[in-house]
Amino acid sequence: VNRRPIVSVVGSSEVSAEVAGLCRELGRLAIEAGYRVATGGLGGVMSHVCEGARAAAAYREGDTIGVLPSYDASAANPHVDIAVPSGIGVARNVLLVAMADAVVAVAGGSGTLSEMAIAWQLDKPVIALCPSGGWAADLAGRAIDGRRDDRVEAATDAADAIRLVALRLAR
Amino acid sequence: VNRRPIVSVVGSSEVSAEVAGLCRELGRLAIEAGYRVATGGLGGVMSHVCEGARAAAAYREGDTIGVLPSYDASAANPHVDIAVPSGIGVARNVLLVAMADAVVAVAGGSGTLSEMAIAWQLDKPVIALCPSGGWAADLAGRAIDGRRDDRVEAATDAADAIRLVALRLAR
């Protein structure tokens, strides 16, 4: 069985125009590389990544997944193809990470920090988009704890992030 | 925003050859009608529905979703395009229902019964495939409790089940 990998992108619900551009590029390149993208389904990073995914030449309907905290599918941003209104509140952060083959962090406050930490705990590759700031930048290049031999991968831009995802998935 | 509806099919992990055939027909017709199908991702009804979905002329990769109880994506049946290894155990039954626009029950023991009950509680249309037996047949035509004015829809075959889904989603 050879399923398309899922890249979950975690990040802030409000970002600058510059970071929004990085997110669109990240979403687009993830799809061009053959991945599906999953996000928390709401605004900011979550929306920009899905928007970028849809702009990819390789995009097909079904490539953007949004895992929502509430039971209300209509809360999903308009670029989400598959809304998952989980109803489990903040625990949807865990679900979003659990379903990922790799996690890319962009900017990020406490929610993103929790997702990076859970990704580490669940032994998922974690890639941080450094120029986006936030917890992504803070944890880039660091080992979150001693249980793993690797580090949070430090990506210099969106293309580098997808390159690092591919490297990690090839192992 | 006009997302393709998700039909979650809930049912037994072991079924007769006859019910397996009903499941494949159900999966196929769901895709031909424009829906995405979600199941619990394992064997029996879950596998046959996904297999049928893939046999539809309208099928596109990404149309079959499997919401697994464990963190192990490799537990998904081979016909699942999008594996969601939730790690939340039996609570994935709730998730599978929460993400549905309509729920179709086939045969079914206690797991399926819980899913029909939760679907009722979450105000989702519930359609029971009568000839499959199990809890689907037992609850067909009944109101599970008094909070709703409708009933579990009794479908006489796979085509009737998809017709009833369409009727309910059109409301």
Add this chain to the structure above:
Amino acid sequence: VNRRPIVSVVGSSEVSAEVAGLCRELGRLAIEAGYRVATGGLGGVMSHVCEGARAAAAYREGDTIGVLPSYDASAANPHVDIAVPSGIGVARNVLLVAMADAVVAVAGGSGTLSEMAIAWQLDKPVIALCPSGGWAADLAGRAIDGRRDDRVEAATDAADAIRLVALRLAR
């Protein structure tokens, strides 16, 4: 390690005065028998059971647990000692059952039905208080599916329910 067993009582959020009396008796006798009681923490059966528990001679603060669907602990009924604002919505039904050593069902609509089905699936003893009606009465004496050799125990009154719990926990 010898922890006090937890009896989760599942049931309707609105009940008659007669059933309310049965619930208070059930809660009281559960505590007198040395159990802790857990409920969904809201009204109706959930509240009456906790109220009864507090009226037991053997009651000690901490004996009533309420597992709430929201993050709002203040939603718990006033007889709950330990509020667990889970934030996982309807999935708290699964949690309430998972933490139980035995499950007693009283009256009950779709939520209760889901909890009885999940208890069966998780291999917990299920006792139904027959005179309360609802799904408890409907499933009393039945096997929910073929995976177990036992049946939903049919209790004729609150004392009988606690006697059946004790019998099952003694195995």
Add this chain to the structure above:
Amino acid sequence: VNRRPIVSVVGSSEVSAEVAGLCRELGRLAIEAGYRVATGGLGGVMSHVCEGARAAAAYREGDTIGVLPSYDASAANPHVDIAVPSGIGVARNVLLVAMADAVVAVAGGSGTLSEMAIAWQLDKPVIALCPSGGWAADLAGRAIDGRRDDRVEAATDAADAIRLVALRLAR
């Protein structure tokens, strides 16, 4: 309604003898102050805190809660009075935080980091036991993001941690 507050203590599953002593002191003082303690129910910090709680003069059976990732209550450490075998895996980290009135972090790797981040996100007071090292020490005195006006409280020892919990709960 005046329920006893729940202090959830989050921390590493393996700690030094020195940190173990801090944990026992923390557990003991939490009970003496009138709180109930909740942990993840397993070893290390989780076990030492429960052990300390039981050594308090004010301790009563029911004062130590262990929220386990699996469905297996027997996995709880022997000092847990109320085992909650949640079956939701790592998502139990969210549950442990959601049920808390205040969260105290001790040492800590990725699991603890996720719990501190979620506590911040759910607007719970977060107190870090500085001398224990780990993520507790790293985040002490910091704001995890800009959504709140406060900081992770930096406690110099167990008594200071409980003093800070009391201060925060008094607001």
